[in-house]
Amino acid sequence: MRAVVYDVPGQFAVRDVPTPRPGPGEVLVRMATAGMCGTDLHLHEGQFLANFPLTPGHETVGVVESLGPGATDGEGGLLTPGQQVVVNPNSSCRDCDYCSDDTPWLCEGFAGIGSSTPGGFAEFVLVPGSQLFDATGIDIDLAVFAEPSACIAHLMDRLGPLSGCSVAVIGGGPTGLLLAQFLVHSGARAVALADPNRFKLECAEAVANVATTVVDRDDVQGSFERMVAGSGRAFDVVVDATGNPRVIEALPLLARNGGRIVYYGVADEHARVTVSPFEIFRRELTIMGSFTEVDSFPDALGAFRAGAIRMDGVITHRYPLEEYAAALDALRADRSAHKIVIVP
Ligand SMILES: [Zn+2]
Ligand SMILES: [Zn+2]
Numbered sequence: 001m002r003a004v005v006y007d008v009p010g011q012f013a014v015r016d017v018p019t020p021r022p023g024p025g026e027v028l029v030r031m032a033t034a035g036m037c038g039t040d041l042h043l044h045e046g047q048f049l050a051n052f053p054l055t056p057g058h059e060t061v062g063v064v065e066s067l068g069p070g071a072t073d074g075e076g077g078l079l080t081p082g083q084q085v086v087v088n089p090n091s092s093c094r095d096c097d098y099c100s101d102d103t104p105w106l107c108e109g110f111a112g113i114g115s116s117t118p119g120g121f122a123e124f125v126l127v128p129g130s131q132l133f134d135a136t137g138i139d140i141d142l143a144v145f146a147e148p149s150a151c152i153a154h155l156m157d158r159l160g161p162l163s164g165c166s167v168a169v170i171g172g173g174p175t176g177l178l179l180a181q182f183l184v185h186s187g188a189r190a191v192a193l194a195d196p197n198r199f200k201l202e203c204a205e206a207v208a209n210v211a212t213t214v215v216d217r218d219d220v221q222g223s224f225e226r227m228v229a230g231s232g233r234a235f236d237v238v239v240d241a242t243g244n245p246r247v248i249e250a251l252p253l254l255a256r257n258g259g260r261i262v263y264y265g266v267a268d269e270h271a272r273v274t275v276s277p278f279e280i281f282r283r284e285l286t287i288m289g290s291f292t293e294v295d296s297f298p299d300a301l302g303a304f305r306a307g308a309i310r311m312d313g314v315i316t317h318r319y320p321l322e323e324y325a326a327a328l329d330a331l332r333a334d335r336s337a338h339k340i341v342i343v344p
Pocket of ligand 1: 059
């Protein structure tokens with residue numbers, strides 16, 4: 001089969017590799033669409049738990065090609081060839097202290113399909129059946145957002161009840177747009193979304209009940225002050241979906257006293273920001289991180305099936321496997337790109 005293969009960070013080729021065969025409990029999935037996101041740029045640099053040689057691709061929809069003995073899906077359901085499925089790339093060791101405490105996303109042995117083992121930028125991907133979920137009847141252009149949605153569903157669990165809360169989301173990319181909709185679905189009273197890109201904000205206004213602010217890249221602080229003025233008061237919860245240190249440093253401007261600030265966007269591993277410990281203390285701010293999920297796919301797919309999440313028109317760029325280099329370039333620098341997917 002054809003696959004994107006990195007032998008070392010920064011250097012990949014699209015080449016023939018052996019098509020894997022499913023062993024006991026495993027399933028071979030024929031890839032239909034695989035989403036790209038900022039994580040793939042971090043993996044390109046050898047960050048984000050990357051294990052080489054590597055075939056990335058962690059946001060994947062496909063159909064069951066063949067089954068190993070005894071393979072069932074993540075909810076114990078039977079799988080049949082031709083069935084549309086989504087892949088939960090994330091798994092834990094099930095053995096360490098964190099796994100024993102029912103917090104498997106904190107596992108020291110956390111592994112990811114598409115970062116620690118071969119992922120979906122290939123014609124086929126081999127998956128433990130327990131990491132597959134039925135996506136029958138879900139539009140493929142929505143199903144491809146199952147993985148980022150599951151990570152957000154995990155954040156919703158961590159935030160707890162949101163009724164009455166106002167929330168600011170910074171970053172209007174696919175993740176910010178999903179966050180905004182999951183926050184509304186979780187009961188947030190008001191959600192405000194900010195981004196420098198008007199096209200992304202218009203996309204958000206078309207599918208979600210959000211107030212939007214255009215961020216001036218050269219005046220992030222001024223933009224945030226306008227955002228607070230526009231909403232009437234500062235926000236109970238502020239979520240960064242950019243990973244940009246200049247944005248992250250300015251987040252306290254958006255938060256009410258006693259508010260929570262979430263680092264959700266993936267920052268460079270070497271990035272550092274300046275915070276005022278006195279301000280955190282005096283204003284009783286909480287800064288929290290939220291990384292990924294292990295068991296949130298059913299929640300994400302439930303929100304899809306309930307009609308709570310719409311991503312109409314968000315996929316702007318589709319590339320075949322052979323054009324992975326062009327897809328990476330677009331992910332880095334094309335400001336007209338919203339969601340980029342690989343169609344093997
Ligand atoms: Zn991703
Ligand atoms: Zn563990």
